Amino acid sequence: MKHVYTLSDLRDPAFATEMPKAKLAVIGYPIKHSASPQMHQAALDEAGIDLQYIRVEVEPGKVDECFTEMERLGFVGCNVTVPHKLEAMALCDEVTDDAKALGATNTIHFKDGKRSGHNTDGPGLAQAILEDFGKSLTELRILILGAGGGAGRAIATQCAREGSPRIYLSNRTVEKLEPIAKSLTDDYGAKLVYTLSNDSEALTIAASRVDLIINSTSLGLKEEDSLPIPAEALNGSLMIYDAIYNPAVTPLLADANKIGAKTSNGLSMLLHQGAISFEFWLGQRPSVEAMRKGLGK
Numbered sequence: 001m002k003h004v005y006t007l008s009d010l011r012d013p014a015f016a017t018e019m020p021k022a023k024l025a026v027i028g029y030p031i032k033h034s035a036s037p038q039m040h041q042a043a044l045d046e047a048g049i050d051l052q053y054i055r056v057e058v059e060p061g062k063v064d065e066c067f068t069e070m071e072r073l074g075f076v077g078c079n080v081t082v083p084h085k086l087e088a089m090a091l092c093d094e095v096t097d098d099a100k101a102l103g104a105t106n107t108i109h110f111k112d113g114k115r116s117g118h119n120t121d122g123p124g125l126a127q128a129i130l131e132d133f134g135k136s137l138t139e140l141r142i143l144i145l146g147a148g149g150g151a152g153r154a155i156a157t158q159c160a161r162e163g164s165p166r167i168y169l170s171n172r173t174v175e176k177l178e179p180i181a182k183s184l185t186d187d188y189g190a191k192l193v194y195t196l197s198n199d200s201e202a203l204t205i206a207a208s209r210v211d212l213i214i215n216s217t218s219l220g221l222k223e224e225d226s227l228p229i230p231a232e233a234l235n236g237s238l239m240i241y242d243a244i245y246n247p248a249v250t251p252l253l254a255d256a257n258k259i260g261a262k263t264s265n266g267l268s269m270l271l272h273q274g275a276i277s278f279e280f281w282l283g284q285r286p287s288v289e290a291m292r293k294g295l296g297k
């Protein structure tokens, strides 16, 4: 088995005979770092489902060809990651309400000659927050850092869909926030939506008015990164969720731990979005514990 397959590999007549059990995959560009295969394979093995989950590198613009090959090979479905989530959605015959709301698909099910698209990122976040903090997004006032990025926008949309009573959107490039705030208000009826830049003073005020802060900026991935919010803005009664899971404890979470805030990282979102995808394809809940072990966490 290869670490990464390509569209040419799928087209090769040898593929069907050499990889007869490969019926699930994650596609992206690049894709070699994806942890989804080990997570899903562990759940498949645990459930006694004799299928293989592989990585397929697909160039932008080639997603349709990839889906056609997968359908020919009898794939059950695939996960879709950066940069294909929009391209994939446009190629679906039907999409779920979650996909419609988030404007993208990260999960495709090939069934009865149809391509069905779903987005498990939003529901995965909701479940992660519920399990990690024992609270539903519905009851939490939330500050989203990096709300103008792709992940941040999805998180903000999910919060509005769940009816979060107050949503603060922050982004370095503040201009990106206006259309997002408008969509939360017009499309999801969010009543109290505020936009702010990432300047310290504005963040400090917002942090004092919320229950939960979610970091969806990329700050914290690299050691030399600055904090996405000044440490002085945090207080011990906050819940802090960092969408980053590698490193497991970002400087933000380390600071939050020091002052006694409740913290969690993006591993739970990764796990739950994966579990919801698994159920979408196979009609049964996977073992989230097996998935966690598969990731080596």
Ligand code: ATR
Pocket: 145, 146, 147, 148, 149, 150, 151, 152, 171, 172, 173, 174, 176, 198, 216, 217, 218, 219
């Ligand atoms: P995307 O999710 O759209 O692919 P990204 O480049 O990964 O984008 O960035 C995700 C988020 O991190 C964005 O909100 C980005 O802010 P901008 O919209 O202003 O680019 C934020 N971000 C990245 N680097 C940052 C930095 N050095 N300081 C503050 N925010 C940063």
